[in-house]
Amino acid sequence: ATLNAMIEAINWLIEEHANVINMSLAGPDNAILKAVINAALEKGVFIVAAAGNEGPAAPVVFPAGYENVIAVSAIDQNQQPYRWSNQGSHIDYAALGVNVLTAQSQDRTGRESGTSMAAPVVSAALACTVASIPELSRSQILSALAAKAIDLGPIGKDPIFGLGAIQPH
Numbered sequence: 001a002t003l004n005a006m007i008e009a010i011n012w013l014i015e016e017h018a019n020v021i022n023m024s025l026a027g028p029d030n031a032i033l034k035a036v037i038n039a040a041l042e043k044g045v046f047i048v049a050a051a052g053n054e055g056p057a058a059p060v061v062f063p064a065g066y067e068n069v070i071a072v073s074a075i076d077q078n079q080q081p082y083r084w085s086n087q088g089s090h091i092d093y094a095a096l097g098v099n100v101l102t103a104q105s106q107d108r109t110g111r112e113s114g115t116s117m118a119a120p121v122v123s124a125a126l127a128c129t130v131a132s133i134p135e136l137s138r139s140q141i142l143s144a145l146a147a148k149a150i151d152l153g154p155i156g157k158d159p160i161f162g163l164g165a166i167q168p169h
Contacts (some may be wrong), residue, residue, distance in 0.1 A: 001025065007036050014040055015167045021045055023069075024116035024124035026052035026061035026086075041068050043090055044138065046130070048072060048123040050115035052086035056160075064115075065090050070126070073160065074098060074118040079152055081160050085115055091162040093149060095121035125166045 001009075006025075013021050021040065026049070037047055048070040052061035064071035064086075068091030071090045073081035076095025081087075082098050104110045122145075129144045130136075136144065150166030157163050 003030065003033060006033060010036050010040055014045060018158055020123050020127040021047050022120050023027060023047060023049040023063050026050050026064060026115070026120045029062050035065060037063055037066055037069060046070065046126055046138075046141075048126060049121050050119040051088075051091055053114045053116075054083075054085040054086055055084055056081075056087045058086045060081055060088055061086060061092055070122060071120045072097075072119040073162065073164070074113070074115045075152070075161070075165055079150075079165060082113060082115070082118075084110070084113075085118075088161045090105075091158055091159055092157075093122050093145075093153065093163055094118065094165045096165075096168055102103075103115040121168045122166045124168070128169075 003060045010021060040047060049064040051064045051071045051073045052058060063069050070092045073085040073091050075094045076082060076098035095118035097115055098113045099111045100117040101109055103111045125148055126145055129141055146163050150167055151164040152161040
């Protein structure tokens, strides 16, 4: 997607009163995109982003690396880290992102792997949390999401799984 298309999409979603925006994409830091994301965050929108698929030692990519964006790494069905998933202190959650059944062009389905497959799982869980108890504050919503996570690494937040894995329902 072009920067202009991303900006238009985020602005449209804000106008439509979206509570959660999934961004299954990753790239370099961009001051304009950061400003648009910060504006969305200030309006109370949650942004969930794919951590990237450049490997455990890769540098942080964006928008997952921006403050207050929920960064998602990928795991497989055995809850093991996806070998190409980016890692780091910015990771908030992990979710199934390996060999995921996806819709493809020409009415077909196929299997895909990557953090872009994992981020929507967290986005959906977050959206369900917001919808089920709309009177919660932002911090209460984030606490409710954290309570759904299964801690897979060392106790507490870690650079591979973040606060833990969010399971698809």
